[in-house]
Amino acid sequence: MHQKKQSSLEGFMNRAAKLATLTGAVAMSVVSLGGISAAPALAQSSEGAARGSSAKDFFEPGAKIPDSVLKSGAKLTVKRNSSPGAATPRLAGSVTDLGESCGTDVLQKTSGAGKTTLVLTVSQEVAVQKSGKGGIDWKAVSAEVGFSVTKTYKVENQTRYEVPQGKNGTIEAYPLSHHYQVNAFGGVQVYKPVGVCFNQWTS
Secondary structure, eight states: OHHHHHHHHHHHHHHHHHHHHHHHHHHHHHHHHTTOEEOOSSSOEEEOOOOOOOTTSEEOTTSOOOTTTOOTTOEEEEEEOSSOOSOOOOOOTTEEEEEEEEESSOSEEEEEESSEEEEEEEEEEEEOEEEOSSSOOHHHHHHHHTSOSSSEEEEEEEEEEEEOTTOEEEEEEEEEEEEEEEGGGTSEEEEEEEEEEEEEEEO
16 A cells, blocks of 8 residues: 555656646746847856836836845946837826836846856836725726826847956846826826836946
């Protein structure tokens, strides 16, 4: 009886391992089809994880960079979409335009040893981030800001980074969003994706 249980357990673990391998392969295919590329000049490591930032995980370019993304000697480059999308939304009187903010979730990342040129290209759909208290009519919020707050918007741009001999270079890409506050709904915060923030440094 003990041998049968052990055999059944081993069979289950083998099937789970195969399923995990298959799931990983499918996930890699989805990332590949998403149009995100990181192409260092030499064969460097590249990784990325598309996630949505919460509405609190943003910082204004030029302001203090959060400790989670702060790196010694890092240079932050803010780039709006290379292909302009929709026209500037027509805001209702209850909406306050608070300018642009960088998210803190990494959309894409690449790194490599110098001397080399790292190239990071991002083209990805990113969801609008929003926050508010209570039951909020998001269609009404969309009408206030002049665009749908329940859709995704493409962010796309590219950066190059020269890495000197004897140094390791890294580039991380975060979503660049335009920040609006909708006062008619108790101060709802809305972040519409409009570009990419590139953080690059050597170590």
